[in-house]
Amino acid sequence: MISIWVSVIVILVANGVRNEEDVQPCAKVQTSSSVVPLGSPVTATCVIRDDCPLVIGQAVHIEWRLDDGFIPSSPEASESGMISKVVIPNFNHSRAFLTCCVQASPIQVVGGVEIRAGYQPEAPQNLSCQTNLTNPNTMTCSWAPGQQETYLLTTYTLHTEIRDSNENHTYKLPTGAHSFTIPRSDFVLFSEMKIYMKAVNELGELTSSPIILEPVSAAKFDPPNIQRVEAVAKRNGCLKLSWSLSQQQAWMSGHRLNLEVRLKPADSNQWSEQPVLVSRVKPNKSVDLCRLLYGTQYFTQIRVRYKQSPWSEWSSSQSGVTLESAPTGRLDFWMKVSGDHMHKQLNVQLFWKPSKQFRANGQNVSYIVSVQKQPSEKGKVCSTTGNYCTFQLPKKAKKVYLSAVNTAGKSPPTEVKIYQPQGHTVISNMTVTPGGDQSLLVQWKALDTSSLSGYVIEWRPLLQTDLSHIQFEIADRNQSSLVITGSIEPYKPYGISVYPRFKDGIGLPQTVNAYSRQKAPSMVPKLRIKKTWQSHIELTWEKIPLEQRNGIIKSYKVFYWNEKGPIKVVNADLEERRVILRDLNTVFLYEAFIMVSTFGGSLNGSAIHFEIEPFDAVTIVMIVLASGVGLSLFAIFIVMTCFSNHKRIKGRFWPVVPDPANSSIKRWTSDSTEDTHPSWDNDEPDPIYLSHLSFLDMPTKLSKEEDDLWLNSAEETSDLGESICGSPFIPGYSGSNSDSVPYATVIFSGPYRSPPPKENQVYLRSESTQPLLEMEESFSPKCYQNMANHELLEEQCFFGPSHDCVPEEGTDSVIVWDDFPFLQALAMNDTQND
Incomplete structure (x- = not known):
């Protein structure tokens, strides 16, 4: 309700002002100003007319309202109380209604006024103008308004003054616009102009700093064109560049412009930090660029401006190559040698790269490794355009020479000493940590630095097997870390090795595999x-x-x-x-x-x-069958082994008992048993060197208690095996038809094939009572040689005449038994059967 009354009273007051005869308000409100700076004090006075029907015949009580809120007031010194004054110490509204009211039922508004507050405008900032030389030619000026909000309506105007013609122009800008384009008719390209801006509102106006410029000097040219780039004849390290303006700005060719040139070598990704400035040059005139590297391809770009106008955008790139010269400077190298003491050749891997002082000075550069200081075909061991070489050298080689070659000549040779690998391990605590997506930080420690001359840090991508991908860096002996940059890629494995360098060789390295960044594997193997x-x-x-x-x-x-x-x-x-x-x-x-x-x-x-499947009946049966078959095969193997070696096993468990009836003992002698035994006689055990022979005289009949002779006491067998040497006949011996057979016991001192012992013979008695087998078959004794004192005697025939033995003339055919003690024991007497 109060707000409605406020609007009504304002209308009434306004109407009363326009037509005082028709409407007369009950009160008049006066203020120091209807527009004040925000936050400043405001003073207002309310005067009520005496003829106001709201106060006739009533006590007057005046109140003040600011929008919907009451504010305290102080009445003026008057008897009627028809005047009231109010002071607002800090008006912090951008817009508000101040009303004067009288106490009634309800409260009646008798007068009011609108008060607005804000700030004075700031001067426009960063005024600049740029001329467009492309048809149609125009000039656009822009600025930045003040950052502080004024809360009041602010208007901007652009003012230009052409000095040569005293021509002035003012342009009123739309609300909120921060730029304005001046038409071509209102400026002259080569005449200076003064340009400034004004900002105006109800609290005041401010003007920007003026700029004075020549419109053409405010023009941003189109990117120029590079027509060609070529080497300057007879001038090493120089390029000649020809250029022109765009077709729409070709009319400026008669004026001098400022030119900037930037270059970069073909193998680099970075343009030169400081472009080359060429001042006041006319288009279509070539420019010489010198102090460049010899024999190097350069890419060039240019941009132009007129006096202090903005630079144009860079032109497209064009390339040119300077004249070549012989390479200069030395090469950094790294050599790995392998080979052992058994080989006369050394396997060498030599890697190199340009040092900071090296200049190729040419496009097609190759490298030669030679055993001679001056490279020649005779001493050359390697020639390549790459960055490494593998070759073999004699083991006594001490050094090789590395040179760079182009069409203009050769560089001074770099001497490369051939260091033998050493077995020293001095690198410890080597670590590799990521330094970013494209770098790795390598750190290491040395156990002993007294003999070190430096380090070699080598790295290569593990996914590449070609030696050309190996890179290296030489580090000082006091250095303990290195940041590897350049060719490092994330998620790719790299092998990094640190080699210690000594004065006379290269030590054992430490190697670590590392990634600059890791992520989950791309695949998972199948279980x-x-x-x-x-x-x-x-x-x-x-x-x-x-x-x-x-x-x-x-x-x-x-x-x-x-x-x-x-x-x-x-x-x-x-x-x-x-x-x-x-x-x-x-x-x-x-x-x-x-x-x-x-x-x-x-x-x-x-x-x-x-x-997991449990064992069923079939599985159990199969396991049992497999076990049985295995055991059967093992048993068969054991039996076959026993049968194949039955003689050896039989000899172990059942000793061989000689059979005198089938024995060849009658052919043995005490001296040369080995010589007389035939090599083909393999049916009986190896003959034995005899030292004693005796017979056992068995009784004709045995009682039951005497059936088992092995159980007889020692007294009954104490005289068995009694020596009968020296007697050609044995009493009681029976022939093949007798009931008892004497048992012969042979005592030996060595194997058959062993030489006869020189020491005295030892005779042992036999404790066996086993009866000999009967000898039913008769035999005809062979001739034997009787050996006495290791001398060959004449042949003697025993046991009667034989056709195999024919005595020579002059020999005695009488048998002397005492000369053959062993044969005496073998003599058998004919006996008659009982």
Whole structure:
């Protein structure tokens, strides 16, 4: 209701102002100003007319309202109380209604006024103008208004003054616009102009700093064109550049412009930091660029401006090559030598790269390795355009020479000493950490630096096997870290080695594989069932290819479970790549999968299903049959072994008892048994060197108690084997038809094939009472040679005449038995049967 009254009273007051005769308000409100700075004090006075019907005949009580709120007031010193004054110490509204009211029922508004507050405008900032030389030609000026909000309506105007013609223009800008385009008719390209901006509102106006410019000098030209870039004849390191303006701005060709040129070598990605400035040059006139590298291809770009106008955009690139010169400077190198003491040749791998002082000075540069200081075809061992070379040298070679060659000449040779590999290990605590996606930080420590001359840090991508990808850096002996940058890529494995350098060789390196950034593997191997037991199962998997690992594998985990049990986890060995799942139940179906983890993430594989089958009756029968067959084969093998060696086994368990009836003892002698035994006689055991022979005289009849002669007492057999040497006839001996057979015992001192012993013979008595087999077949004794004192005597015939033995003339055919003691024991007397 109060707000409605406010609007009504304002209308009434306004109407009363326009037509005082028609409407006369009950009160008049006066303020110091209707627009004040925000936050400043405001003073207002309310005067009520005496003829106001609201106060006639009533006590007057005046109140003040600011929008919907009451504010305290102080009445003026008057008897009627028709005047009231109010002071607002801090007016903090951008817009508000101040009303004067009288106490009534309800309260009546008798007068009011609107008060607005704000800030004075700020001067426009960053005024700039740019001329467009493309048809139609125009000039656009832009600025930035003040950052502070004025809360009042602010207007902007652009003012230009052409000095040569005293021509002035003012442009009123639309509300909110911050730029304005001046038409071509209102400026002159080559005449100076003064340009400034004004900002105006009810609290005041401010003007920007003016700028004075020549419109053409405010023009931004189109990118120029490079027509060609070529080498300057007879001037090494110089290029000649020809250029022109765009077709729409070709009319400016008669004016001098400022030109900037930037260059970069063909093998670089960075343009020169400081472009070459060429001042006041006319288009279509060539420009010489010197102090460049010899024989190097350069890419060039240019841009132009007129006086202090903005630079144009860079032109498109054009390339040119400077004249070549012989390479200069030395090369950094790194040599690895292999070979052992058994070979006369050394296998050498030599790597090199340009040093900071090296200049190829040509496009097609090759490198020559020679054993001679001045390279020649005779001493050349290698020639290549790459950055490495492998060759062989004699073991006594001490040095080679490395030179760079182009069409203009050769560089001074770099001397490369051939260092033999040393067995020293001085590098310890080597670590490689990522320094970013494209860098690695290598750190190391040396156990002993007294003999060191430096280090060689070598790195190569493990996915590339070509030696050309090997890179290296030479480090000082006091250095303990190096940041590798350049060709490092994330998720790719690199092998980094640190070699110690000594004055006389290269020590053993330490090598670490590293990644600049890791992530989860790209694939997971499939689980395979290798072996199954009654309650166990063995799972295996293949290696992940190196290119799909994306990091260093830190764990293999196998998860398995059944439908009623919890999930179990088994960690696998990184090298074996297998796990054994134990204590499985034959009742349930199991499910398993493998998770492969790197230091950058993990990836799960596909699940497999398996179950443990219990042993059924058929399986048990098969196992029993297999066991039986195995045991049978083993038994057959043992039996066959025994039969194949029956003679040796028989000799172990059943000793051979000589059979005198079939024995060849009658052919033996005490001296030359080995010589007389035929080599073909293999049916009986090896003959023995005899030293004693005796017979056992067995009784004709034995009682029952005497059936087992092996059980007789020692007294009954104490005289068995009594020596009968020296007697050609044995009393009581019976022939083949007798009931008892004497048992011959042979005592020997050495094997048949052993030489006769020189020491005295030892005669042993026989304790055996085993009867000899009867000899039914008669035999005809052979001729024997009687040996006495190791001398050959004449042949003697025994046991009667024989056709095999014919005595020579002059020999005595009488047999002397005393000369043959052994044969005396073999003599058999004819006996008659009982």
